[in-house]
Amino acid sequence: xxxxxxxxxxxxxxxxxxxxxxFCSTCAFSQASMRAGxxxxxxxxxxxLVEHVGPYAAGDHVFRARDPFRAIxxxxxxxxxxxxxxxxxxxxxxxxxxxxxxxxxxxxYPEHYPCDAIAxxxxxxxxxxxxxxxxxxxxxxxxxxxxxxxxxxELGMATRLxxxxxxxxxxAAFLVDLAERYAAQGFPARxxxxxxxxxxxxxxxxxxxxxVSRILGRFRESGLIDLDGREVALREADHLHALARxxxxx
Amino acid sequence: xxxxxxxxxxxxxxxxxxxxxxFCSTCAFSQASMRAGxxxxxxxxxxxLVEHVGPYAAGDHVFRARDPFRAIxxxxxxxxxxxxxxxxxxxxxxxxxxxxxxxxxxxxYPEHYPCDAIAxxxxxxxxxxxxxxxxxxxxxxxxxxxxxxxxxxELGMATRLxxxxxxxxxxAAFLVDLAERYAAQGFPARxxxxxxxxxxxxxxxxxxxxxVSRILGRFRESGLIDLDGREVALREADHLHALARxxxxx
DNA sequence: CAGCCGACATGATCTGGATCAAGGATTGCT
DNA sequence: AGCAATCCTTGATCCAGATCATGTCGGCTG
Numbered sequence: 001x002x003x004x005x006x007x008x009x010x011x012x013x014x015x016x017x018x019x020x021x022x023f024c025s026t027c028a029f030s031q032a033s034m035r036a037g038x039x040x041x042x043x044x045x046x047x048x049l050v051e052h053v054g055p056y057a058a059g060d061h062v063f064r065a066r067d068p069f070r071a072i073x074x075x076x077x078x079x080x081x082x083x084x085x086x087x088x089x090x091x092x093x094x095x096x097x098x099x100x101x102x103x104x105x106x107x108x109y110p111e112h113y114p115c116d117a118i119a120x121x122x123x124x125x126x127x128x129x130x131x132x133x134x135x136x137x138x139x140x141x142x143x144x145x146x147x148x149x150x151x152x153x154e155l156g157m158a159t160r161l162x163x164x165x166x167x168x169x170x171x172a173a174f175l176v177d178l179a180e181r182y183a184a185q186g187f188p189a190r191x192x193x194x195x196x197x198x199x200x201x202x203x204x205x206x207x208x209x210x211x212v213s214r215i216l217g218r219f220r221e222s223g224l225i226d227l228d229g230r231e232v233a234l235r236e237a238d239h240l241h242a243l244a245r246x247x248x249x250x
Numbered sequence: 251x252x253x254x255x256x257x258x259x260x261x262x263x264x265x266x267x268x269x270x271x272x273f274c275s276t277c278a279f280s281q282a283s284m285r286a287g288x289x290x291x292x293x294x295x296x297x298x299l300v301e302h303v304g305p306y307a308a309g310d311h312v313f314r315a316r317d318p319f320r321a322i323x324x325x326x327x328x329x330x331x332x333x334x335x336x337x338x339x340x341x342x343x344x345x346x347x348x349x350x351x352x353x354x355x356x357x358x359y360p361e362h363y364p365c366d367a368i369a370x371x372x373x374x375x376x377x378x379x380x381x382x383x384x385x386x387x388x389x390x391x392x393x394x395x396x397x398x399x400x401x402x403x404e405l406g407m408a409t410r411l412x413x414x415x416x417x418x419x420x421x422a423a424f425l426v427d428l429a430e431r432y433a434a435q436g437f438p439a440r441x442x443x444x445x446x447x448x449x450x451x452x453x454x455x456x457x458x459x460x461x462v463s464r465i466l467g468r469f470r471e472s473g474l475i476d477l478d479g480r481e482v483a484l485r486e487a488d489h490l491h492a493l494a495r496x497x498x499x500x
Numbered sequence: 501c502a503g504c505c506g507a508c509a510t511g512a513t514c515t516g517g518a519t520c521a522a523g524g525a526t527t528g529c530t
Numbered sequence: 531a532g533c534a535a536t537c538c539t540t541g542a543t544c545c546a547g548a549t550c551a552t553g554t555c556g557g558c559t560g
Binding site: 086087088090092094105106107108109110114134135137138139141144145147148149150151152153154155156158159161162163164206245246249 | 336337338340342344355356357358359360364384385387388389391394395397398399400401402403404405406408409411412413414456495496499
């Protein structure tokens with residue numbers, strides 16, 4: 001798709017490419033498939049409908065708002081944001097998606113993508129035709145279950161975002177949640193690289209960029225985090241969790 | 251479940267009770283089943299797993315936060331709110347659900363209900379065991395599709411709620427959206443009865459009850475709506491739509 | 501290497517909506 | 531009937547976070 005500058009430092013894809021019988025280890029569907037102990041033909045069916053796409057450079061669109069909905073995308077490497085832009089140009093960032101997570105599920109009901117999906121860094125994806133994967137889900141109850149779970153999980157995340165909370169609680173929750181999601185994919189639990197700008201974080205948390213900046217500064221001042229540009233280390237994870245509790249606990 | 255005072259005026263259930271081959275006309279699944287033109291045995295399977303429950307009186311719990319997830323509920327008559335209460339007692343209303351809509355889908359991923367579901371007025375439901383209905387969905391692709399659509403739709407609603415918008419835009423969007431959902435179920439398009447208190451509306455829209463009251467008052471003053479307690483008539487639907495545009499348009 | 505641009509930080513001010521306060525209307529309870 | 535409780539409204543004040551304004555840094559380009 002998008003041309004990819006020749007000598008950009010790619011982030012190392014943490015997923016292997018999979019072969020006929022093994023999926024990228026990070027893929028959101030691998031657990032479902034493996035857990036259910038599917039036999040080789042079923043696995044082959046799933047594998048056959050995967051399409052590896054990428055690389056996308058930072059800023060490239062994976063899909064665009066109002067495009068007809070045809071496929072969902074699992075992030076294999078890199079990171080994406082999903083964004084809606086309203087009539088007078090204000091941006092809302094619906095979410096950030098890291099390796100192992102799936103993008104596009106909010107397009108099922110409207111039958112077109114309700115948002116843009118934009119790569120934040122050089123990224124690779126697995127593309128699953130939605131008609132194909134849902135047809136397959138009919139024959140693989142574990143896959144169907146996994147799809148239900150993924151959409152329902154997304155619903156939980158959107159609900160959290162809708163909550164009413166102080167700015168510092170939301171920023172703390174953002175850091176804690178992102179760190180936990182990275183940790184779930186095998187990344188270090190207390191250090192993270194923010195793939196997104198302060199602007200994106202702000203547009204995600206319904207805050208002004210200045211507020212995000214100030215709060216991160218305050219967290220640093222008070223020793224809760226180390227902060228160097230987009231590199232963050234959670235120094236007092238307990239305290240951050242406590243701040244985030246009302247946002248994340250359900 | 252809850253005892254139901256003998257002589258309360260029930261709202262007329264708008265759904266027939268269904269017989270062996272016909273579902274309550276309002277049921278969220280009837281369209282799916284009918285659309286796909288299922289044969290009698292398949293329809294019987296679906297019908298067999300429905301359990302009609304109720305009545306629930308206003309204030310009764312349909313399910314509670316942290317209960318294990320076993321079933322989803324289609325509203326047959328009445329109305330429900332779903333609510334989370336955080337550690338220090340602040341309530342967030344996730345949504346309101348009217349006849350024809352389904353409650354409980356946000357429990358799939360966590361495997362327990364993440365919220366309370368509380369009847370707002372005397373209400374009846376169809377209860378679907380989730381393991382049973384998803385097993386059936388395996389044999390009825392149209393039903394599977396309908397479940398995907400329902401969860402994805404819910405996701406869209408949660409996303410709107412997460413948006414950043416002025417208080418009057420959110421109140422306008424609330425009225426317009428609710429009116430449209432009632433209209434989709436065959437109710438009059440420009441008149442509605444609010445089953446919920448101002449407090450519930452406020453907790454839903456992240457506003458103070460005072461703000462909701464003031465904004466409704468302002469809408470009335472400026473002729474956008476007629477307002478008498480919980481009875482609302484949308485007088486200038488166009489103007490209200492315009493106000494709500496940034497919230498609802500996607 | 502100067503010049504530029506975008507991302508980030510930080511100080512000063514402003515404001516939408518929260519909070520505090522009070523009163524009226526309904527409804528249920530004894 | 532009388533009373534408590536809840537719901538709703540309206541007014542007065544306050545404040546968290548937005549907005550406005552400036553400055554810094556680092557990276558890229560000509």
